Amino acid sequence: MxxxxxxxxxxxxxxxxxxxxxxxxxxxxxxxxxxxxxxxxxxxxxxxxxxxxxxxxxxxxxxxxxxxxxxxxxxxxxxxxxxxxxxxxxxxxxxxxxxxxxxxxxxxxxxxxxxxxxxxxxxxxxxxxxxxxxxxxxxxxxxxxxxxxxxxxxxxxxxxxxxPSQALLDTYTINQKCGGLDDLTVGLVGDLKHGRTVHSLAKLLSLYRNVKLIFVSPESLNMPEELVEELKAKGVQMSVAKDINEVANEADVWYITRVQKERFESEEAYQAVSGSYRVTLDTVASMKPTAIIMHPLPRVGEIDEAVDELPQAVYFEQASxxxxxxxxxxxxxxxxx
Amino acid sequence: MxxxxxxxxxxxxxxxxxxxxxxxxxxxxxxxxxxxxxxxxxxxxxxxxxxxxxxxxxxxxxxxxxxxxxxxxxxxxxxxxxxxxxxxxxxxxxxxxxxxxxxxxxxxxxxxxxxxxxxxxxxxxxxxxxxxxxxxxxxxxxxxxxxxxxxxxxxxxxxxxxxPSQALLDTYTINQKCGGLDDLTVGLVGDLKHGRTVHSLAKLLSLYRNVKLIFVSPESLNMPEELVEELKAKGVQMSVAKDINEVANEADVWYITRVQKERFESEEAYQAVSGSYRVTLDTVASMKPTAIIMHPLPRVGEIDEAVDELPQAVYFEQASxxxxxxxxxxxxxxxxx
Amino acid sequence: MxxxxxxxxxxxxxxxxxxxxxxxxxxxxxxxxxxxxxxxxxxxxxxxxxxxxxxxxxxxxxxxxxxxxxxxxxxxxxxxxxxxxxxxxxxxxxxxxxxxxxxxxxxxxxxxxxxxxxxxxxxxxxxxxxxxxxxxxxxxxxxxxxxxxxxxxxxxxxxxxxxPSQALLDTYTINQKCGGLDDLTVGLVGDLKHGRTVHSLAKLLSLYRNVKLIFVSPESLNMPEELVEELKAKGVQMSVAKDINEVANEADVWYITRVQKERFESEEAYQAVSGSYRVTLDTVASMKPTAIIMHPLPRVGEIDEAVDELPQAVYFEQASxxxxxxxxxxxxxxxxx
Structure with missing residues (x-):
């Protein structure tokens, strides 16, 4: 102390x-x-x-x-x-x-x-x-x-x-690719409970005007309540979805993070939902053509490798x-x- | 794939x-x-x-x-x-x-x-x-x-x-010490089956004129057959010997590699033959005075330390x-x- | 050999x-x-x-x-x-x-x-x-x-x-802080038997005029006899104490080293004496105001952290x-x- x-x-x-x-x-x-x-x-x-x-x-x-x-x-x-x-x-x-x-x-x-x-x-x-x-x-x-x-x-x-340097590079990448950070809808996907990356990113995004966040995570890995309250107080609009494929067309930025198997009660419980947080060619087909897909890396299957060659996939540029x-x-x- | x-x-x-x-x-x-x-x-x-x-x-x-x-x-x-x-x-x-x-x-x-x-x-x-x-x-x-x-x-x-950089430094050293790579007899000693070093070296030597190779290895660690065929097709002359001491005077270059105990069925099987691939002062005494002794290093007993001070021993220069x-x-x- | x-x-x-x-x-x-x-x-x-x-x-x-x-x-x-x-x-x-x-x-x-x-x-x-x-x-x-x-x-x-570079930085620090190395009393505290640091320091100090050493250590971790003889032959004056607190006011330089628990027969044997080799605010209060406290680091409790802010504590400058x-x-x- x-x-x-x-x-x-x-x-x-x-x-x-x-x-x-x-x-x-x-x-x-x-x-x-x-x-x-x-x-x-x-x-x-x-x-x-x-x-x-x-x-x-x-x-x-x-x-x-x-x-x-x-x-x-x-x-x-x-x-x-x-x-x-x-x-x-x-x-x-x-x-x-x-x-x-x-x-x-x-x-x-x-x-x-x-x-x-x-x-x-x-x-x-x-x-x-x-x-x-x-x-x-x-x-x-x-x-x-x-x-x-x-x-x-x-x-x-x-x-x-x-x-902080991770959140700075994330916002820098969004700014670069989207021409600014105001008026954006950003989807945060994966383990939103333990991920310091998404917490810091959400805090920085709250500095901007008319930001909307979509949270896509298993219920047990939801965004922490006190952070949600803090973001609300700053005027951030938030919604929740169960499956990225249901809301793929809504975001300008998709920020994917890892969901660790170990967080689930059983292999079956994990397999039952893991597809809801995974980006495939089909997922991208439903996205806005101008949407970008980000990931702090390393990834372990959350984004199919076939997606890498699409223009939406910017995670390696994000790393650079x-x-x-x-x-x-x-x-x-x-x-x- | x-x-x-x-x-x-x-x-x-x-x-x-x-x-x-x-x-x-x-x-x-x-x-x-x-x-x-x-x-x-x-x-x-x-x-x-x-x-x-x-x-x-x-x-x-x-x-x-x-x-x-x-x-x-x-x-x-x-x-x-x-x-x-x-x-x-x-x-x-x-x-x-x-x-x-x-x-x-x-x-x-x-x-x-x-x-x-x-x-x-x-x-x-x-x-x-x-x-x-x-x-x-x-x-x-x-x-x-x-x-x-x-x-x-x-x-x-x-x-x-x-x-490849190992094979390049090996041929560079031979070229430097022997004044060229044509018309040379090179003895390759040790584990010729698993050694990528000797395989790559042999391939590079095959680019030169009138190259003769002598293989000295335990029978179970012979040069792979397909590489022998490839070298033959390129005109490399090859012979095989059981003990370096029997052919010590034949080569311009002796390239020694490690024979791992673990490759043998028993400690006894290893001890029975290991002397045949080891360079001692006696071995060097039988070599041409102008011969050079090389080793990719690390060595673990294949060359006696007493040999280090002889002019034939060039393995530390090779490393440089x-x-x-x-x-x-x-x-x-x-x-x- | x-x-x-x-x-x-x-x-x-x-x-x-x-x-x-x-x-x-x-x-x-x-x-x-x-x-x-x-x-x-x-x-x-x-x-x-x-x-x-x-x-x-x-x-x-x-x-x-x-x-x-x-x-x-x-x-x-x-x-x-x-x-x-x-x-x-x-x-x-x-x-x-x-x-x-x-x-x-x-x-x-x-x-x-x-x-x-x-x-x-x-x-x-x-x-x-x-x-x-x-x-x-x-x-x-x-x-x-x-x-x-x-x-x-x-x-x-x-x-x-x-x-040697440790002993050089130790004497350099003493020279810098005390304006020279002649006429000094230096207390060496801790495990004096196994510590190559204190041995080398004592040897370098023996090059100077009118050097007095005070050894404070558990009896089983005394300065080695042959080193004591060597120092005596060079004219170094030496004394022994059981507890740093009893002689705190005598030295210009206190050089503290670690006493490892593992050197003692039992946890109790260690606890019984460890206070005798530890520097606390009370210990420093008994020291000369101009005394300096050194330690080769890392320390593990031999010097209380409260001592760090006192001007006598020079161990981080010593590290620099x-x-x-x-x-x-x-x-x-x-x-x-």
Whole structure:
């Protein structure tokens, strides 16, 4: 538990972005306003152009990123690492930390305090909710004590907590493909109860005008009630469906996530409903021709491979956007916007 | 199984080198002609001079290699990584992929499609034959769909399939040490049945004039019959021996590989013959003074350590050549020849 | 066992520093004289200024470090890696080598001979005492045979043997915080029997004038008798105490290390004494106001977290100094002093 004093300190390092990421901890999508997102998407567009025209730049030459991943995550780890390298910076990867000091019983706070003495920036992936805030606070305390400037930290997923760079790349992709985020109907499909991805995405979408959400999930994996209340209070219109095929033509964006077999009482219970959350060629045939199909990946059968070649399937471009979005984040917290 | 259409697409990305590696997938030694090898050796020589005179260069500044190793392989991984760094490029290593997305059930095709959105080049090591071709095809499809140029892929070993950079460094070493590859007698020793290394080497040697091969292996680990037929058709002269010591004076090059105990019915069966495939000081004393002894490494007793200091022992230089050859490959597929 | 001839060769590559680290193997603190340390601290100060003023430099541009860690060690691995990157060099990390060639039975000597063909410098962590010397010798032999200059190797911990860069960062920190190393009283606390860290530190301190050591440890984990004799012969004054709280006011430097529960006969035996080696706010209240508290980290309860915010607590700065010291070592062996 954080004390009141600790919470106040945390606020000063994880405060609202307000157009400037420099030196800040990026812990939650709730730090971003609509105008922060507008600005952010511009920077990400710029990064995309750098990649396509020159491959790389050197604005972060001499800067060192430590990727501290207590859980392996190829996609997130790789895209942050390569984003940093494309900006001219260097990366030190610490993946699967159970093999090292941590297995000797060191606390997360001690580990990040040490690493903040070596690095210019830390990206943290951890299995416990709140780990990123705890780490950011520990760094802030030690740096303040030593009279040194803060070392920014980016939350790359803290258990069932947040994963802000994922929600940023999702909204960036929708913005890019749909020409904006107002007046859209977005279908969220799969396990909506445990998916931090869909929770963060829904929160960011609530910043936009006239957004409608369609939830398609097994009843036991419904969107959490308190999040539904929060979205309602912000004016988001919501509806629920049992089968994506029944409402396929209603959404501009279909965001598919995985439904894990293990969440069901039996194999039979799973098989009985799994088709309702799966995208096939038939499903796509019922969609609007301009609809896009997204997935945070990895997928395990939720979208048939035959769908990959259709223009609606943008999930691999979405993954590529992850790199541009992370380039924008890294350059932002290091003061290069 | 690949469809006919898929095979045709594959042909266009893994086609014969014909003097230009730019943008191509390097899947098999069969893509190289004799004149491709001549050209390749010149480039590798050039890389050796760069290393010896300047250490590094920066012709690949800003380019990013992803090393995707489903199986760890220190030597191959390290030499590709360091080759890339010596050319001024950057590397992101993904080793032992079982820890990450893949353990969530993602297919190889999905993984490489995502990575091809981040990287300029992928080097793949996988335990299944055909994996490299499958991956190259998946990348090619996705890049074509997105209207982007292809991302080259280098096969760094696909199970019992191919490992072309190993065969290239082996022939490069023979060419360097023997002043050419025509008119040579090469002894291949050890497990000739399962060794993709010796198979690929034999194929490349068959491109040269008046090549004689001597096979020294336990009967149960003989060279596969269909490869023997293929070599015969290309005019390679072949003979078989039971013990390297009986024919030690016949070869210009001795290429030693490991014979695994596990291949034998019993420890006794192994002990009874293992001396016949082992190189000792006595074995070397019977060799031509100009003969060279090679080994793909790691060795586990096939060559006595006392042999290491003799001029005939070139296996550590052979390993060093691996880096020059990989520098030539990397710069080639990225269009820098 | 090394032969006489091998020992002599080893002497030429791991000889006394004598003001010049270029091309040398750094295996032991015993290679450093007092004037070597003076010079070394100046270089480390310089590295600290580079970090604080510019972040990075490029004096090692184009040089490649291989970090070969048979045991994972986040702190040591990270600080060497990032030190190299801050100097403009590149790093290839091989951590947890059990997954690779080594699991195929390759010897350490073979592994480093291969890697010395790729790298400009090797940092080795190994679980066996003497491993670093063996590796340095193997590299030296192969390089000599090939007529090439030596590749330096730095011992980053060889079992119960040495860990010279740790002792260098410890003395550097004391020198920095206390304005010198003469006339100091240093308390060494914890497991003094097995701790290579305290052994190497005591050896380096013995190079200074009027040094007093206080040993605080369970009787079964006392300082080894032969080391005590060696220190006595060098004029070091030593005393022993049972509880840090009884002598807290006597030392200028308190160096705390871990006491592992497993070293005791029972949980009760451990609990009965563990308070005697633990630093609390009360302990610090009894210390000299100018005393400093050090710890090689990771800590697991030996120092209360409440102590972290006090000015006496310098262990995180000590960790940061590890990077500057390693920058000085790396640039030194590559001839950049």
């Amino acid at each position: 954080l004390t009141y004093e600790e919470r106040s300190k945390l606020f000063t390092i994880a405060e609202p972005i307000n157009g400037d990421l420099t030196g800040k901890a990026v812990l939650s999508v709730e730090q971003f306003s609509r105008s922060d997102l507008d600005r952010f998407f511009e920077e990400a567009d710029w990064m995309k152009r750098i990649k396509e025209q020159n491959g790389s730049t050197d604005i972060l030459r001499g800067k060192i990123l430590v990727n501290l991943f207590y859980e392996a995550s190829t996609r997130t780890d790789s895209s942050f690492s390569i984003a940093m390298k494309r900006l001219g910076g260097e990366v030190h990867n610490i993946v699967g930390v159970q093999f090292s000091s941590v297995s000797k019983g060191e606390t997360l706070s001690d580990t990040v305090r040490v690493l903040s003495g070596y690095a210019d920036l830390i990206v943290l992936r951890h299995h416990q909710k709140g780990a990123a805030a705890e780490a950011a606070l520990a760094i802030h305390k030690e740096r303040t004590k030593q009279g040194l400037p803060n070392i920014p930290l980016i939350n790359a997923g803290d258990g069932v907590g947040e994963h 956007n992850g790199m541009y979005v992370r380039m924008a984040l890294l350059s932002g917290v290091l003061g290069k916007w | 690949l469809t006919y259409e898929e095979r045709s697409k594959l042909f266009t990305i893994a086609e014969p080198i014909n003097g230009d590696l730019t943008g191509k997938a390097v899947l098999s030694v069969e893509q190289f002609s004799r004149s491709d090898l001549d050209r390749f050796f010149e480039e590798a020589d050039w890389m050796k001079r760069i290393k010896e005179q300047n250490g590094s260069t920066d012709i690949l500044r800003g380019k990013i290699l992803v090393n995707l190793f489903y199986e760890a392989s220190t030597r191959t991984d390290s030499s590709f990584s360091i080759a890339m760094k010596r050319l001024g490029g950057e590397v992101h290593n993904i080793v032992g992929v079982q820890f990450s997305s893949v353990s969530k059930g993602e297919t190889l095709s999905d993984t490489v499609r995502v990575l091809s959105g981040y990287a300029d080049l992928i080097v793949l090591r996988h335990h299944q034959k055909g994996a490299a071709a499958e991956a190259a095809l998946a990348i090619h499809k996705e890049r074509t769909k997105q209207g982007l140029p292809n991302i080259p892929l280098i096969n760094a070993g696909d199970g019992v399939g191919e490992h 050549n691996g880096m020059y050859v990989r520098m030539a490959l990397l710069s080639g597929v990225l269009g820098k020849w | 090394l032969t006489y001839e091998e020992r002599s060769k080893l002497f030429t590559i791991a000889e006394p520093i004598n003001g010049d680290l270029t091309g040398k193997a750094v295996l032991s603190v015993e290679q450093f004289s007092r004037s070597d340390l003076d010079r070394f601290f100046e270089e480390a100060d310089w590295m600290k200024r580079i970090k604080e003023q510019n972040g990075s430099t490029d004096i090692l541009r184009g040089k490649i470090l291989v970090n070969l860690f048979y045991e994972a060690s986040t702190r040591t691995d990270s600080s060497f890696s990032i030190a190299m990157k801050r100097l403009g060099g590149e790093v290839h990390n091989i951590v947890g080598v059990q997954f690779s060639s080594v699991s195929k039975g390759e010897t350490l000597s073979d592994t480093v001979r291969v890697l010395s063909g790729y790298a400009d410098l090797i940092v080795l962590r190994h679980h066996q005492k003497g491993a670093a010397a063996e590796a340095a010798l193997a590299i030296h032999k192969e390089r000599t045979k090939q007529g090439l200059p030596n590749i330096p190797l730095i011992n980053a911990g060889d079992g119960v043997g040495e860990h 100094n590890g990077m500057y010291v390693r920058m000085a070592l790396l640039s030194g062996v590559l001839g950049k002093w």
